[in-house]
Amino acid sequence: xxxxxxxxxxxxxxxxxxxxxxxxxxxxxxxxxxxxxxxxxxxxxxxxxxxxxxxxxxxxxxxxxxxxxxxxxxxxxxxxxxxxxxxxxxxxxxxxxxxxxxxxxxxxxxxxxxxxxxxxxxxxxxxxxxxxxxxxxxxxxxxxxxxxxxxx
Amino acid sequence: xxxxxxxxxxxxxxxxxxxxxxxxxxxxxxxxxxxxxxxxxxxxxxxxxxxxxxxxxxxxxxxxxxxxxxxxxxxxxxxxxxxxxxxxxxxxxxxxxxxxxxxxxxxxxxxxxxxxxxxxxxxxxxxxxxxxxxxxxxxxxxxxxxxxxxxx
DNA sequence: CGTGTTAAGATACAACATATCATTTTTGAA
DNA sequence: TTCAAAAATGATATGTTGTATCTTAACACG
Ligand SMILES: [Zn+2]
Ligand SMILES: [Zn+2]
Ligand SMILES: [Zn+2]
Ligand SMILES: [Zn+2]
Numbered sequence: 001x002x003x004x005x006x007x008x009x010x011x012x013x014x015x016x017x018x019x020x021x022x023x024x025x026x027x028x029x030x031x032x033x034x035x036x037x038x039x040x041x042x043x044x045x046x047x048x049x050x051x052x053x054x055x056x057x058x059x060x061x062x063x064x065x066x067x068x069x070x071x072x073x074x075x076x077x078x079x080x081x082x083x084x085x086x087x088x089x090x091x092x093x094x095x096x097x098x099x100x101x102x103x104x105x106x107x108x109x110x111x112x113x114x115x116x117x118x119x120x121x122x123x124x125x126x127x128x129x130x131x132x133x134x135x136x137x138x139x140x141x142x143x144x145x146x147x148x149x150x151x152x
Numbered sequence: 153x154x155x156x157x158x159x160x161x162x163x164x165x166x167x168x169x170x171x172x173x174x175x176x177x178x179x180x181x182x183x184x185x186x187x188x189x190x191x192x193x194x195x196x197x198x199x200x201x202x203x204x205x206x207x208x209x210x211x212x213x214x215x216x217x218x219x220x221x222x223x224x225x226x227x228x229x230x231x232x233x234x235x236x237x238x239x240x241x242x243x244x245x246x247x248x249x250x251x252x253x254x255x256x257x258x259x260x261x262x263x264x265x266x267x268x269x270x271x272x273x274x275x276x277x278x279x280x281x282x283x284x285x286x287x288x289x290x291x292x293x294x295x296x297x298x299x300x301x302x303x304x
Numbered sequence: 305c306g307t308g309t310t311a312a313g314a315t316a317c318a319a320c321a322t323a324t325c326a327t328t329t330t331t332g333a334a
Numbered sequence: 335t336t337c338a339a340a341a342a343t344g345a346t347a348t349g350t351t352g353t354a355t356c357t358t359a360a361c362a363c364g
Contacts, residue, residue, distance in 0.1 A: 030312085032312065048350080050351070065313060065315085067312095067354085070352065071312080072311095086239040089352090104278070106287055122278065122281065133267055138296055139296065139298060140295075142278065142292075145291045146287040146288060146291060148285075149285065180342085201320075218321080219321085219322070219323085219344085223342085241351090
């Protein structure tokens, strides 16, 4: 189903890719941003801004306010370093920054884990439906809520 | 794109259809539920529980608390009388209760209006992707954020 | 340096959502 | 009809998510 080439990154490799991507857009990879990215990437589930604020605060020994976290998450989303899972009011690190496409998230109602799926033909169809209705600046939100295999 | 027969209801006809549907499930069509449904159906855009609480309170001259509204909206969603638009934290009356299918919502970031689209083949594909990953109790969330034709 | 710009912090508050317990209304059997 | 159980709604408190505004700190660069 992955109809395009891309690289799934992990750990340091992911942070490096994220940094490279952000800097390519002329943005800076500051300590705070790095800490927030690392924390986000450390979650195996979509993390709320408050989750991240708490962990980063502890990790750095000084409080990081939620609004700062939101600011940086917004920056990450705008630059494809992270995605927002709308049905969970939470965020996920993008495991393949630099690769532009519409992700599909399968979110388990029981354990909260989110599976990331790519299906370009499907997301293209969604875009086509919206285009047909005259929509511009299209951002598909394709998610599935349900019970994952492990929880069944 | 609507690959199945169904009826779009409006006004009293819609409320009647909603009532019939709810009662078919053994639930009661109380005054409060009727008022909340009417208010919800009167919105041309996804309405938040608080929006509805405020309007219903005014209309009935007595306060209806948000938690009551949430309770009833949950009931409506469970019985297909309303749908939740996840990316807007808000609700829409279902213009065709009794007709089971996965709706697609196109939501304008500028004016907030939501266009309702049905595409069974598309939503079936989304379900298929989730099924292939071992998901059960699947509830697709297919929405598109963007700028609508009028706002362009 | 000094000055303008960008990033981050502090604080307050708004918006969305749920938990718990009390009260009212409905129902249906005695 | 009366009364007890169940269902619906109300009151209240609190938790969670998100934004607005202003201040302070870090940085870049002439
Ligand atoms: Zn990809
Ligand atoms: Zn699970
Ligand atoms: Zn339909
Ligand atoms: Zn619009």
